[in-house]
Amino acid sequence: MAKVLVYASMSLDGYIAGPDVSHDHPMGVGGEQLHTWMFTDTTPADHAVAERIRAEAGAVVVGRRTFDIGLDHWHDTPYPAPAFVLTHRPLPDLPQRSGTFSFVTDLAEAVERAKVAAGDRTVLLMGADVKRQALAAGLVDEVMISLVPVLLGGGAKLFDGLPAMTFTGTVTHPRFSVKH
Secondary structure, eight states, X not given: OOEEEEEEEEETTXXXXXXXXXXXXXXXXXXXXXXXXXXXXXXXXHHHHHHHHHHHEEEEEEEHHHHHHHHHHHSSOSSSSOEEEEOSSOOOOEEOSXXXXXXXXXXHHHHHHHHHHHTTSEEEEESHHHHHHHHHTTOOSEEEXXXXXXXXXXXXXXXXXXXXXXXXXXXXXXXXXOOO
């Protein structure tokens, strides 16, 4: 059965989006720095990680704000898979080229529908609020962080407001040079 994955590119100060998210700044002011590793100046290792995430995506659960802001930039579903939009303002389902948007009002239902749609592939969660809510509700199987060597100084934190949790795995030891 599908695994539910919280995947995020995160700044060294813990932000997964910059401040003031808007249509002009879909990742918040300065937040685009969190994803440049996926699209420009990509190392072979970075490219392999981005391709693996894309290939594993069997379905997506996305928050309504992320959907409203992201659709113009994606021009389709964010991954070539069914996308379930968590919202209190449902719309009719919107078919797209590579998948389908379905509007769901309950997080547990959205995750369950995404797991069924994903089969043995991964369900990706998109949007800081959706990720935090799913972690708090115990609906997440794995967390994967791509740590980006930048300080955003504000924005949306992935783990903000969550209770204490322990994860399996080992300690990591990133080391970065400071640009002057």
